[in-house]
Amino acid sequence: MAEIVIRNLRKEFGSFTAVKGSTFTVGDGEFFMLLGPSGCGKTTTLRMIAGLELPTSGEILIGGEDVSQRPASKRDIAMVFQMFALYPHMNVRKNISYPLVSQGMPRDRVATKVTEVARTLDIAHLLDKGVGGLSGGDRQRVALARAIVREPKAFMLDEPLGALDAEFREHMAEELRSLHNRMGATTVYVTHDQLEAMQMGDKIVIMNHGVVEQFGVPQDLYDWPATMFVAEFLGSPPMNFLRFDGIVGRGMAAVTLGEAVIDVPQQREDAHGALALGVRPEHVHLDDAAPTRGRVIAAEYLGTSQIVTLATPHGEVKARIPSARAVRSGDTTGLSFDARTLSLFDVATGRALSSAANQTVLAHG
Amino acid sequence: MSAHSVTAASRKAKWVAGILVVLYAVLTLLPLLWIISTSFKSGPDSISYPPKVFFQPTLEGYVNLFTTQARASAEDLATLTPPEAWYDEIAWADGMIIVGPSRFGQRFLNSVIIGFGSTFLSIVLGTLSAYAFSRFRVPLRDDLLFFILSTRMMPPIVVAIPIFLMFRSLGLSDTHAGMILLYTAVNLSLAVWLLKGFIDEIPRDYEEAALIDGYTRFQAFVKVVLPQAATGIASTAIFCLIFAWNEYAFAVLLTSGNAQTAPPFIPTILSVGGGIDWPAVAAAATLFLLPVVVFTILLRKHLLRGITFGAVRR
Numbered sequence: 226m227a228e229i230v231i232r233n234l235r236k237e238f239g240s241f242t243a244v245k246g247s248t249f250t251v252g253d254g255e256f257f258m259l260l261g262p263s264g265c266g267k268t269t270t271l272r273m274i275a276g277l278e279l280p281t282s283g284e285i286l287i288g289g290e291d292v293s294q295r296p297a298s299k300r301d302i303a304m305v306f307q308m309f310a311l312y313p314h315m316n317v318r319k320n321i322s323y324p325l326v327s328q329g330m331p332r333d334r335v336a337t338k339v340t341e342v343a344r345t346l347d348i349a350h351l352l353d354k355g356v357g358g359l360s361g362g363d364r365q366r367v368a369l370a371r372a373i374v375r376e377p378k379a380f381m382l383d384e385p386l387g388a389l390d391a392e393f394r395e396h397m398a399e400e401l402r403s404l405h406n407r408m409g410a411t412t413v414y415v416t417h418d419q420l421e422a423m424q425m426g427d428k429i430v431i432m433n434h435g436v437v438e439q440f441g442v443p444q445d446l447y448d449w450p451a452t453m454f455v456a457e458f459l460g461s462p463p464m465n466f467l468r469f470d471g472i473v474g475r476g477m478a479a480v481t482l483g484e485a486v487i488d489v490p491q492q493r494e495d496a497h498g499a500l501a502l503g504v505r506p507e508h509v510h511l512d513d514a515a516p517t518r519g520r521v522i523a524a525e526y527l528g529t530s531q532i533v534t535l536a537t538p539h540g541e542v543k544a545r546i547p548s549a550r551a552v553r554s555g556d557t558t559g560l561s562f563d564a565r566t567l568s569l570f571d572v573a574t575g576r577a578l579s580s581a582a583n584q585t586v587l588a589h590g
Numbered sequence: 591m592s593a594h595s596v597t598a599a600s601r602k603a604k605w606v607a608g609i610l611v612v613l614y615a616v617l618t619l620l621p622l623l624w625i626i627s628t629s630f631k632s633g634p635d636s637i638s639y640p641p642k643v644f645f646q647p648t649l650e651g652y653v654n655l656f657t658t659q660a661r662a663s664a665e666d667l668a669t670l671t672p673p674e675a676w677y678d679e680i681a682w683a684d685g686m687i688i689v690g691p692s693r694f695g696q697r698f699l700n701s702v703i704i705g706f707g708s709t710f711l712s713i714v715l716g717t718l719s720a721y722a723f724s725r726f727r728v729p730l731r732d733d734l735l736f737f738i739l740s741t742r743m744m745p746p747i748v749v750a751i752p753i754f755l756m757f758r759s760l761g762l763s764d765t766h767a768g769m770i771l772l773y774t775a776v777n778l779s780l781a782v783w784l785l786k787g788f789i790d791e792i793p794r795d796y797e798e799a800a801l802i803d804g805y806t807r808f809q810a811f812v813k814v815v816l817p818q819a820a821t822g823i824a825s826t827a828i829f830c831l832i833f834a835w836n837e838y839a840f841a842v843l844l845t846s847g848n849a850q851t852a853p854p855f856i857p858t859i860l861s862v863g864g865g866i867d868w869p870a871v872a873a874a875a876t877l878f879l880l881p882v883v884v885f886t887i888l889l890r891k892h893l894l895r896g897i898t899f900g901a902v903r904r
Contacts, residue, residue, distance in 0.1 A: 277798050297801040304802045310795035314817040327804035371803070381802075 227288030227378040227411055228253045229274060234283035236269050243269040245435040246283065251379075251428070254409040256402070258426035260416055262458070266435040268383060271415045275381045276300045288378055298327075303372035304381040308388055309364045311356040317343075317367050318352040324375040342374045346404075361389045365397055369404070379411040386421065398425055419459050423447065431455050441589055447505075449568065449583035453575040456503050456568070462532060465509065466501040466570070467517075467539035473500065473569060473578060480569065483538055485516035488564035490582035499572035502539075506532065508563040509544035511552070515559030524552045535560065622879070628872035633684075636868040650684070651869025653677045655694050655859070655877075659686040694874060697855040702881065703766055704851055705835040708773035712830045713823055715774070716781025717789075721811060723782065724789040725797075735786075738779045746776050747839045757844055764845045772844070773834040780833075781826050788822025789815065824892035828885065835882055852878050 229251040236244040244266040251257040259267040272278040274285055276297030285293045292300050303324070311320050318339055325335045343349040346366045351359065356367060365385065372380055385401070386394045402425050405412055416422050422429050423443040430440040431454075438458075439451040450456035456464035469482045478491045480502065487502065511533070519535030519542060531548040534541060535558070542560060546552075569578040579587055628636050630647040659681055662670075670687070673679045681688050722728060723735060753772065754763075762768030792815060800810035816823070838853040845851060856874045860866050886893070 275802060277801065296806075297798070298804045298806060302802060304799070306795045306799060308793065308795055310793065310799040312796060312799070312814060323800070324803035327809075371799075375803075 228286075229257075229379060229411060229413065230284070230286040231270070231274070232284040232286075234270065234273060234285065235281045236266070236273060236278060237281045243435055244273070244280075247430075247432070247437045249430050249437060249440045251411060251413055254411055256405050256412050256414065256425060256427045258414050258416060258422040258429040259432065260419060260422040260426075260429050260458075261432035261438075263417055264434075265432040267415050267417075267432050270432070271381050271383055271413060274379075274413060275302050275304050301375075301378045302381060303375055303377040303379075305365075305368045305372050305383065305385045307384040309368040311364060311367055311371070313356060316353055316355050317348065317359075320356060320367055321352075321370045321374055324371060328375070338374055339370075342370045345373070346370050362393050362397060365389065369401075373404075373408070373410075377410075379413065382412060382414040384415055384417070386416075386418075401425065420461065423459065431458060433458075441586060445586045445589075448566065449577070449586040450503070451577050451587055453501065453503070453570050453572070453577075456570070456577075460505060462506050462543045462545075464503045464505050464568075465540075465542045466503055467537065467542065468499065468501050468572065469539055470498065471500055472497040482517060487517070487562060487567070489567045489569060490565060490580040492569070493579040493581065493584055496569070496571050496578050500578075501570040501572050502562075503568040503570055503577075504542075504562050505566060506543045506545040508566045509542060509546075510561045510563075511544060511546060511550070512559045512561040515561040517560045518557060519560050521552055521554050521556045521558065523554065625872050625875050625879075629869055629876045631869050631872075633865075633867065633869060636872070648680070648869075649677075650680050651867070651871075651873035653680045653688075654867055654870040655873045656692055657681065657688045658690045658692050660689050661685060662687045694852075694855065694859075697850055697852050698877065700766065700845075700849055701835060701852040701878075704769045704773065704849070705831055705881070707766070707770040708777060708834045709827055709830040711770060711774040712777040712781045713827050716778055716785050716826065717816070717819065717823060719778075720782050720785035720789050721815065723786050725794070735783070738782055741779045750840065750843055753840070754843055764847060764849045766849045769841070769845065769849055769851070772840060773830075773837060777830040777833055781830060784826045784829070785819065785822050788819050788826075792818045821892045824889040828882075828889060828893070831885055832882055 231247055231249050231251075234244055234247045235242070247266075247270060259270055261267045269278060273280050273293075274287075276292070276295060276299070280293055283293065284291055287300060287302070312323065315323070321339045321342060322335045325338060330338075339352070340349065343352055346369060348363060348366045348370060351363060351367070356364065359367065365388075368385070382401075386397055389397055398421060414422075414425070426443055428441060429443055429446055431438045431446065433454050439446055439455045446455060447459050450459065450464065453466065456466075467482060469480070471480055471482075473480060473492050473494070473496045475492060475495055477489075479486050479488050480500075481487075482502065489502070517537060517539075519537040521533060522536050522541075523534040525532040525534075526548055529548060530545050531550075531552070533544045533546060533552050535544065537560065544560070565582060568583060569580065570576065571578060577583060577587060627643075627645075629651045630649070631642070631645050632648050632650055635642050635645045636651075657677065662685060664685070667682065667685065667687075673682050678688055723731060728734065757763045757768050757772075760768075762771065796814045796818065797807075797810040800814045801807065805813065836853060837851075841851045842854045845854065852874070856871065856878065859871050859874060
């Protein structure tokens with residue numbers, strides 16, 4: 226197992242730049258998520274770590290060794306592909322033994338290891354079957370077995386749950402996570418599903434247009450997004466933005482939106498012009514006495530909670546409130562926010578403004 | 591419209607289709623059947639009118655094809671010891687004595703060497719270049735592919751005279767190597783284009799999985815791509831073999847003895863002696879058909895998969 230360090234990694238395909246100078250570190254034994262919308266460069270980054278693409282510039286260190294220009298076969302990395310890529314002309318046993326055969330391992334040891342891994346993944350009864358007739362979940366397990374059997378320095382998983390049925394996905398996600406907990410192997414996992422990333426990841430890096438937007442533990446990213454992109458990409462519904470023109474100064478602990486004065490964490494940065502107040506739906510409360518007013522336009526019932534959409538002078542706001550509270554469309558009500566949870570963004574740059582609450586997170590990511 | 595009527599053909603349509611297939615099969619197979627049956631007829635049976643459908647089969651045609659014979663008078667035959675081998679008996683019955691093998695066996699062997707040799711070479715070179723065109727960023731790729739295809743835009747025989755002169759000065763005239771080279775050159779463009787299509791269909795994931803599993807690019811190509819491309823390789827091989835096997839014009843022009851193939855040789859049987867020995871000609875044609883038929887049957891499993899390749903696997 227090994228730590229993976231990525232430094233200023235860049236990849237150009239002709240005139241298109243897929244990855245623009247990424248820097249992050251995957252700790253030894255971490256379950257690390259590469260998250261972002263399609264085309265953001267996350268898969269290219271993964272392929273560069275695996276050695277399937279060579280970077281245009283930058284460094285990739287696996288276990289302290291610079292492997293950036295080394296071919297995949299010399300990196301001691303295992304990978305699970307989105308479509309599994311099981312060799313169709315081999316049965317399950319041959320598929321799993323294939324990476325061991327390439328190392329020239331003696332046959333009896335290969336056989337023992339394959340049986341062992343097959344038992345771990347509960348596919349021992351499938352060993353002599355062809356891979357064509359397997360169900361999605363079993364293919365997934367075979368692909369995992371092929372990756373695990375070699376005990377590589379790290380695992381690369383490229384949207385491994387993407388090809389599975391929705392109902393089975395949940396189950397497989399749990400299985401993957403528990404497998405990781407047992408083995409403690411460094412794992413890099415690519416996904417576009419923010420829920421999956423937060424559920425499973427020890428750490429997340431969020432990419433957009435080839436740029437690393439933020440990097441850190443899921444809760445830091447969720448609570449203290451470094452950019453408006455991260456704020457919107459994480460969470461469902463995403464973070465609300467109340468847009469306003471104003472001035473924020475170092476040391477200030479409140480902003481003025483229209484007539485309402487809203488307490489915010491003490492600011493550490495000056496900014497003026499188009500700003501946005503970011504608030505998660507669960508931190509919006511309906512409070513008739515509050516000065517920020519909103520008119521209810523919709524309410525979605527979700528069982529224990531409901532999502533209420535309100536129109537305010539600063540844009541639409543969604544609030545997650547207990548479903549016990551009766552809300553009718555057309556009602557006008559006041560909105561109050563948890564002061565400790567608020568972030569301010571500079572709309573022009575999309576960056577979060579540093580405050581007493583988020584400065585440690587921002588300094589890190 | 592119900593789903594049933596779209597997916598399942600009606601009984602009537604099945605009947606019509608069945609009858610059409612049988613008619614087509616009769617139309618194409620009847621001449622072949624006639625050739626094969628003629629090859630087992632005796633000389634008089636083969637030219638009798640009305641044509642004989644039922645006859646006493648004999649291997650006379652085959653014996654005549656493979657041997658050189660001399661006519662002997664009844665008195666001469668009486669002085670000789672009676673024949674022991676079955677083929678000697680057949681010749682004896684016609685008043686002939688076998689004096690040695692004919693050149694057919696050697697010409698046939700030439701066809702086998704040149705046909706299969708050039709097919710093998712076309713497939714090896716074709717698969718490697720098709721893989722390169724399919725997977726790597728080859729500079730001017732599209733132009734190169736078009737150039738390769740353009741070599742098929744005129745009939746190859748147009749360049750017969752330049753090739754004849756080149757072969758003469760390179761000492762390739764009437765050599766196996768020369769003919770293999772020529773047929774490979776003609777077939778290669780087809781092979782590259784066909785195989786590129788098949789290799790494009792194979793997801794790159796398989797090779798990448800092999801690269802990750804610790805194999806080199808070439809090992810991944812041999813162990814993962816080639817088995818996946820078996821269908822394409824089989825059908826391309828059949829096309830290449832059929833061309834090389836049946837090629838007549840270049841063979842007439844460039845070979846005369848040592849490397850002469852069967853197609854230019856078979857017509858020479860027609861002009862031997864007085865009458866035309868139709869059973870021998872039919873026997874030659876029958877034997878000439880066999881290798882391609884056998885080769886196709888051996889590869890038919892892959893061919894059938896080739897037909898359903900695009901439809902089922904994705």
